[in-house]
Amino acid sequence: MSDHITEIVIFTVLFLLVSGIGFFAARWRAPKDMAHLDEWGLGGRSFGAWITWFLVGGDLYTAYTFVAVPALIFGAGAAGFFAVPYTVIIYPMFFLILIRLWSVSHRHGFVTPADFVRTRFDSPTLALLVAITGIVATMPYIALQLVGIEAVLKTMGVTGDSPLARHAPIIIAFAILAAYTYQSGLRAPALIAFVKDSLIYIVILVAVLYLPYKLGGWGGIFDAADKKFQATPSPADGILLNANNQIQYVTLAFGSALALFLYPHSVTGVLASRNRNVIKRNMSALPAYSFLLGLIALLGYMAISAGVKPLPGSKAGTVDSNTVVPLLFDMKFPAWFAGIAFAAIGIGALVPAAIMSIAAANLFTRNIYKEYLKRDATPADEAKVSKITSLVVKIGAVAFIVFLDPQFSIDLQLIGGVIILQTAPAVALGLYTRWLHRGALIAGWVAGMGLAMWMLWQIPNAATKKAHFGGSAFPLEKFGFDTPKTIYVGFVAVAVNFAVAILVTFLLRAMKTPEGVDGTTPDDYFADEGDPRIDKSATPVETVSST
Numbered sequence: 001m002s003d004h005i006t007e008i009v010i011f012t013v014l015f016l017l018v019s020g021i022g023f024f025a026a027r028w029r030a031p032k033d034m035a036h037l038d039e040w041g042l043g044g045r046s047f048g049a050w051i052t053w054f055l056v057g058g059d060l061y062t063a064y065t066f067v068a069v070p071a072l073i074f075g076a077g078a079a080g081f082f083a084v085p086y087t088v089i090i091y092p093m094f095f096l097i098l099i100r101l102w103s104v105s106h107r108h109g110f111v112t113p114a115d116f117v118r119t120r121f122d123s124p125t126l127a128l129l130v131a132i133t134g135i136v137a138t139m140p141y142i143a144l145q146l147v148g149i150e151a152v153l154k155t156m157g158v159t160g161d162s163p164l165a166r167h168a169p170i171i172i173a174f175a176i177l178a179a180y181t182y183q184s185g186l187r188a189p190a191l192i193a194f195v196k197d198s199l200i201y202i203v204i205l206v207a208v209l210y211l212p213y214k215l216g217g218w219g220g221i222f223d224a225a226d227k228k229f230q231a232t233p234s235p236a237d238g239i240l241l242n243a244n245n246q247i248q249y250v251t252l253a254f255g256s257a258l259a260l261f262l263y264p265h266s267v268t269g270v271l272a273s274r275n276r277n278v279i280k281r282n283m284s285a286l287p288a289y290s291f292l293l294g295l296i297a298l299l300g301y302m303a304i305s306a307g308v309k310p311l312p313g314s315k316a317g318t319v320d321s322n323t324v325v326p327l328l329f330d331m332k333f334p335a336w337f338a339g340i341a342f343a344a345i346g347i348g349a350l351v352p353a354a355i356m357s358i359a360a361a362n363l364f365t366r367n368i369y370k371e372y373l374k375r376d377a378t379p380a381d382e383a384k385v386s387k388i389t390s391l392v393v394k395i396g397a398v399a400f401i402v403f404l405d406p407q408f409s410i411d412l413q414l415i416g417g418v419i420i421l422q423t424a425p426a427v428a429l430g431l432y433t434r435w436l437h438r439g440a441l442i443a444g445w446v447a448g449m450g451l452a453m454w455m456l457w458q459i460p461n462a463a464t465k466k467a468h469f470g471g472s473a474f475p476l477e478k479f480g481f482d483t484p485k486t487i488y489v490g491f492v493a494v495a496v497n498f499a500v501a502i503l504v505t506f507l508l509r510a511m512k513t514p515e516g517v518d519g520t521t522p523d524d525y526f527a528d529e530g531d532p533r534i535d536k537s538a539t540p541v542e543t544v545s546s547t
Contacts, residue, residue: 001497003157004156004157004158004330004335005060006335006336007156007330007336007337007338007339007342008156008158008339009336009339010336010339010340010342010343011152011156011339011342011343011346014199014339014340014343014346014347015173015346015347015503016200016482017195018192018195018196018347018350019176019177019180020122021191021192021195022176022177022180022181022184022188022189022191022192022354023179023180023183023184023188024184024215024352025180025184025187025188025190025191025192026183026184026185026187026188028045028086028187029044029046029187030192031044032543034185034383034429035379035383035384036379036380036383037111037362037365037366037379038109038111038379038380038385039185039381039383040109040183040185040186040358040383040386040387041186041268041358041361041362041383041386042186042268042271042272043185043186043187043190043272045106045273045274046272046274047269047272047273047274047278047373047383047530048273048278048280050276050280051286052270052272052273052274052278052282053281053282053286053519054190054193054194054196054197055186055189055190055193055269055272055351056266056269056270056282057193057289058193058196058197058348058351058352058355059189059193059265059268059269059346059352059355059356060193060260060266060286060289060351060352061289061292061293062141062144062145062148062348062351063082063144063145063148063345063348063349063352064141064148064295064349064413065146065293065296065324065348066148066200066321066325066344066345066348067147067148067151067325067326067345068144068147068148068284068295068322069083069293069296069297069300070296070298070299070303070324070325071197071300071310071321071322071324071325071402073298073299073300073301073522074298074301074304074324075237075300075321076234076380077225077229077237077238077239077240078238078239078240078243078245078249078429079237079241079248079249080300081294081297081361082249082252082253082256082298083251083253083256083293083297083465084290084293084294086252087257087260087287087289087290088259088287088290089253089254089257089283090257090260090261091286091287092256093257093282094261094262094283095280095283095284095543097261097431097432097471098270098279098283099276099279099280100262100431100432100525100526101113101116101271101275101339101431102270102271102276102279102426103268103276103524103525103526103527103528104116104120104431104520104524104525104527105271106146106527106528106529107520107524107527107531108520108524110266110271111209111271111362111366112131112134112264112362112363112366112367113130113134113262113264113267113423114127114128114130114131114134114363114366115127115163115366115367116427116430116431117130117194117365117426117427117430118367119518119519119520120430120434120515120518120519121426121430121434121438121515121516121517121518122438122515122518122519123438123441123442123516124371124439125442126303126426126438126442126445127371128368128371128372129365129442129445130423130426130427131144131320131363131364131366131367131368132187132368133419133420133421133422133423133445134263134264134360134420135264135364136232136418136419137357137416137419137420138263138264138359138360138393138416138457139383139393139396139397139400139437140305140400140413141263141265141352141356141413141416142353142356142357142360142393142394142396143396143398143400143413144413145175145350145353145356145397145399146170146349146353146397146398146400147322147353148322148345148346148348148349149169149170149173149324149345149346149349150170150192150322150343151320151322151323151326152222152267152326152346153169153170153341154311154320154323154326154344155311155323155326155327155330155342155462155495156326156330156342157347167398169253170398171255172218172399173346173350174252174353174394174398176398177353177354177394178357178390178391178394178395181354181357181358181390181392181394182348182387182391185358185387185535186268186354186355186358188354189350189351189352189354189355189358190272191346192350192351192354193351194385195347196344196348196350197349198277199343199348200292200348201292202255202340202343203340203344204254204292204295204296204343205295206337207295207299207302207329207341208295208298210332210333211302211332212301212302213298214290214301214332215305215306215332216305219306221298221302221304221305222239222301224301224304224305225239225301225304225305226238226239226305230523231467234399235531237453239301241275243485245483245485245486246485247476247486247487248473248485248486248487248488251487251488251490251491251492252472252473252488252491253420253493253496255417255421255488255490255491256417256488256490258424258428258494259416259417259418259420259424259489259490260417260419261421261424261486262417262421262424263265263357263420264356264359264360264363265356265357265358265359265360266355267356267359268307268355268358268359268362273526274529275334275529276528276529282351282533289467290492291474299324299325299417300325300364302358302380303324303325303327303328306328306331306332308324308327308328308331309327310322310323310324310327311323311327313389313475320434323347324380326341326342326345327343327419329341329342335432353394353397356393357390357393357394357397358386358390359385360389360390360393361385361388361389361390361393362386362535363384363411364385364386364389364535365382365385365386366390366519369382370382371422375445405412412533414471414472415452415456415472415489417472417488417490418452418456418472418488418489418493419449421448421490421493421494421497422444422445422448422449422493422494422497423445423498425441425444425445425497425498425501426441431525432471434518435505436501436502436505437501437504437508437509437513437515438515438516439504439508439513440500440501440502440504440505440507440508441501443500443501443504444490444496444497444498444499444500444501444504445497445502447496447497448493448494448497448500448504449493449497451492451493451496452489452490452492452493455469455474455489455493456469456472456474456489457469458475459471459472459473459474459475459489460479472488472489472490472526473486473487473488473489474486474488474489474492476485476527513544
């Protein structure tokens with residue numbers, strides 16, 4: 001640890017700085033009353049284009065992105081670049097979906113996707129399934145922000161060998177995060193996101209200009225990566241895609257794109273926007289982050305060229321591939337700049353972790369607590385319960401890391417997209433049509449989730465020696481095909497989900513099963529800021545100042 005004093009000091013100072021910003025955020029654009037989910041959980045639904053840009057970008061591009069994507073490139077090569085095309089195609093796909101979701105949510109005061117499903121399909125059961133799915137898919141995602149911080153702390157040598165010494169810094173960091181999120185709500189990550197994204201852009205741009213110079217140019221970097229993969233026994237590895245990994249690559253990219261904006265934390269950032277035009281501008285401009293992601297991914301090849309050796313994992317005989325990027329920075333940058341880079345990754349964990357915990361808490365409060373435990377809950381009751389739940393969610397995330405092998409959390413995150421994809425028919429398609437019967441959507445969810453769990457159970461992880469839930473690449477040979485190729489589980493499961501929903505819809509209609517009453521109208525999906533049709537009882541509490 002003595003060799004990293006400069007890095008530790010810079011990391012600590014920047015971490016404390018953003019923590020102070022998090023506490024100050026409660027006074028930024030201060031509302032008259034914070035005891036309201038619209039204020040605590042959605043920042044008053046008043047964020048403009050720039051705030052939304054940093055908030056949504058900071059929410060989607062997490063600390064795990066900055067360590068895991070290059071680590072995947074480091075270990076598997078071109079297959080790891082799936083993250084780049086999926087973030088390119090996602091924004092056009094969701095451009096029209098998200099503005100409709102914003103409008104109907106603004107009109108009715110919806111805080112979560114499950115709120116919309118409850119009103120659209122008149123089904124508390126379907127809304128409950130959407131809420132539980134969102135919470136389950138989000139929990140390991142929050143835990144993985146800890147993995148990003150832990151990778152940095154391990155590189156700086158401050159985690160120690162005993163369980164307590166290894167996890168104490170992370171527990172302290174998340175305790176501070178919990179405190180200012182409890183006080184400031186969504187305003188905290190919105191304000192911190194400015195610092196986080198600025199640091200990330202500086203670090204990555206410097207890295208892609210400076211490191212190739214230090215490593216002898218891009219030609220040498222790609223030659224080193226190619227040499228490594230030529231010696232790899234896996235036929236799916238290499239700096240180019242091949243016949244063995246193309247199906248997995250395409251289905252994983254497309255499935256991940258479908259899943260990303262179904263996550264409750266993604267929706268939370270969108271619903272905090274001031275109007276429809278803010279969302280349109282951001283969906284048009286956010287692909288700029290995809291360019292940044294492509295640069296980040298190349299750090300994996302740079303690490304190969306630099307001869308980086310990942311630090312040991314938590315179990316004997318394993319390695320922690322998430323330390324690849326921090327080690328690269330530690331080896332090639334001066335200590336002061338490495339400290340800034342480590343702080344960028346650490347702070348990059350705080351923004352999404354805060355938004356994710358708020359989103360999960362809102363789901364529990366609106367769609368479980370108020371629906372089933374206290375129907376007459378006041379806005380103040382909702383805000384109080386959501387604050388407390390956000391603390392519980394963070395404690396659960398820490399428990400993932402403290403009591404389980406961190407690799408288990410990574411495995412869970414790989415299936416997070418598979419899980420959240422099963423809400424696509426009700427949420428995404430439901431914004432355009434109510435043709436699917438509410439009972440059929442439930443049946444489709446059950447079929448898709450059941451098939452997904454069965455497929456995931458069949459997937460081992462050779463690196464961790466786990467026999468089940470070892471990833472999301474399903475061998476097609478288990479479907480009876482004579483091929484070594486794999487396919488993304490989520491792609492297959494959501495296709496079955498849709499098919500079952502369609503077939504059961506015909507069956508239930510033939511049986512004249514009641515479909516419930518649609519609580520929305522066609523005009524709701526075009527409501528905008530200042531629209532006279534906005535339900536005044538559902539609008540956010542007026543803020544003292546707005547920009």
